[in-house]
Amino acid sequence: MNVKNVFKxxxxxxxxxxxAKSLITTGMGVFTDGYDLSSIGIVLLSVLASFGITKNSPDxxxxxxxxxxxxxxxxxxxxxxxxxxxxxGRKKFYGIDVTLMTFGALLQAFVQxxxxxxxxxxxxxxxxxxxxxxxxxxxxxxSNAKDRGKTLVLGFGLFWGFGASxxxxxxxxxxxxxxxxxxxxxIVLAAGSIxxxxxxxxxxxxxxxxxxLGRIKGDLNELKNVIKEVTRLExxxxxxxxxxxxxxxxxxxxxxxxxxxxxxxxxxxxxAYAGILFxxxxxxxxxxxxxxxFQLLIEGAFTIPGGLIALTLIDKLGRKPLQVIGVWASWDFxxxxxNPQPLGFTEVADVxxxxxx
Numbered sequence: 001m002n003v004k005n006v007f008k009x010x011x012x013x014x015x016x017x018x019x020a021k022s023l024i025t026t027g028m029g030v031f032t033d034g035y036d037l038s039s040i041g042i043v044l045l046s047v048l049a050s051f052g053i054t055k056n057s058p059d060x061x062x063x064x065x066x067x068x069x070x071x072x073x074x075x076x077x078x079x080x081x082x083x084x085x086x087x088x089g090r091k092k093f094y095g096i097d098v099t100l101m102t103f104g105a106l107l108q109a110f111v112q113x114x115x116x117x118x119x120x121x122x123x124x125x126x127x128x129x130x131x132x133x134x135x136x137x138x139x140x141x142x143s144n145a146k147d148r149g150k151t152l153v154l155g156f157g158l159f160w161g162f163g164a165s166x167x168x169x170x171x172x173x174x175x176x177x178x179x180x181x182x183x184x185x186x187i188v189l190a191a192g193s194i195x196x197x198x199x200x201x202x203x204x205x206x207x208x209x210x211x212x213l214g215r216i217k218g219d220l221n222e223l224k225n226v227i228k229e230v231t232r233l234e235x236x237x238x239x240x241x242x243x244x245x246x247x248x249x250x251x252x253x254x255x256x257x258x259x260x261x262x263x264x265x266x267x268x269x270x271x272a273y274a275g276i277l278f279x280x281x282x283x284x285x286x287x288x289x290x291x292x293x294f295q296l297l298i299e300g301a302f303t304i305p306g307g308l309i310a311l312t313l314i315d316k317l318g319r320k321p322l323q324v325i326g327v328w329a330s331w332d333f334x335x336x337x338x339n340p341q342p343l344g345f346t347e348v349a350d351v352x353x354x355x356x357x
Contacts, residue, residue, distance in 0.1 A: 003215070003241045006223075009231045010210055011145035018230050019151070022142045025202040026135040027155040028195050029098050033128050034163030036105055036192040037276060040068055040121070042171050042291045043185035044281040050182045051114050063114050068277040070118045074125020075132060082130035090138050090212050095203040097134055098196040100127030105192035127196075141209035142230070149314040158307040161299050163195070164276070168295035175292070218242035264327055 013019075040047075044067070048054070053063055078097075085093050104124025111117040136156050143151045170191060174184045210230070213223040220238050227235050251258060275283075275298065284294035306326070314322055 006214060006235070006238055006241055007210065009227055009233045009235065013144045013231045015144060015147045019143065019147070022139065022206060023151055023155050025199050025206055026139045027159040028199045029131040029135045030156050030159040031163040032098065032101055032192055032196040033131055034160035035167045035195065036101065036124055036128060037071060038164035038295060039167035039188050039192060040071070041277040041280045042168055042295050043188050044068065045285065045291065046181045046185040047117070050185065053114070066118045067114060067121065070121040071125035071128060072273065074122040075129035078126035078129025079133050083133045086133055086137065087216060089208065090134060091206060091208040093130065094134050094138065094206065095200055097127045097130035098200050098203060100124070100130065101196040102193045102200065105196060106190050109186040109190035138209055141211045149319065150311055153307060153311045153314055157310065158304065161303040161307055165296060165299040168292040168299065171292040172290070214241045215243040268327070
């Protein structure tokens with residue numbers, strides 16, 4: 001039985017309870033990513049005020065940069081580290097990411113100075129980086145072929161936007177309650193621990209992906225068990241399908257795709273995170289808008305509708321055309337985008353075999 005036929009029952013399976021549970025289990029981590037990365041931009045001015053930092057302070061620029069960027073630095077390191085570790089097992093490290101995110105988010109409520117907040121957000125970022133690697137990979141490898149694109153758009157793109165919207169909504173609700181500013185930002189940042197903690201148990205219970213078991217680990221017995229769990233079908237006559245091609249060979253063979261995806265992602269993130277981190281604070285403040293209202297406007301008017309359009313069209317137009325439309329609209333018009341973020345993950349996850357995922 002060749003590789004394609006081994007995974008045929010998984011690819012042809014109808015979207016069912018297993019897929020829905022996997023989507024929630026992986027998607028809630030992405031929801032937390034969106035919440036944690038956007039919430040600091042919403043409360044940034046309140047944080048600086050609590051620590052007595054103003055625009056006239058000598059350390060204003062460096063402190064602001066580190067508070068907003070610490071999680072991204074941690075995410076970069078976490079993504080690289082867990083990217084390599086994931087080839088020792090997807091499930092093996094799944095749950096560590098949201099555990100780091102749970103404690104990293106919760107500890108923000110107790111920081112007493114900017115340095116402590118920077119350190120804690122770096123820890124939080126390690127978990128976010130790990131989740132950025134593990135969740136889309138597991139999401140793609142557990143999905144059926146028909147719904148893989150929609151699953152990735154929903155689980156990675158839209159769940160991120162839902163998380164960011166929740167952070168903004170909570171901030172506005174707490175403001176209407178008349179709570180002290182210092183307490184509001186601590187609650188908003190720490191609340192990111194709740195969605196992360198909610199799926200720790202589920203992530204430890206999610207089965208290893210069949211593609212990892214067959215193509216990387218070479219465990220045929222466990223591979224059969226997972227296929228049976230997902231599809232309720234018995235698979236027999238499975239021969240060794242372990243992929244022994246070196247990782248460097250995959251990079252050489254696919255370097256154009258990898259480089260293109262990396263450049264597009266890099267350029268998209270410059271625009272996206274500039275808006276996420278400084279839009280609700282600096283831009284909104286200059287316009288006389290509430291930071292929470294600004295963030296809700298961005299998510300509700302642009303990001304989420306863009307994701308919904310992608311969800312509708314991804315299996316009709318295809319990954320590449322939609323990616324081109326999203327990137328072109330994002331960069332040329334800067335007013336509306338068919339969110340290219342989940343499409344980047346979808347395209348790479350679809351094209352690459354299991355080892356380089």
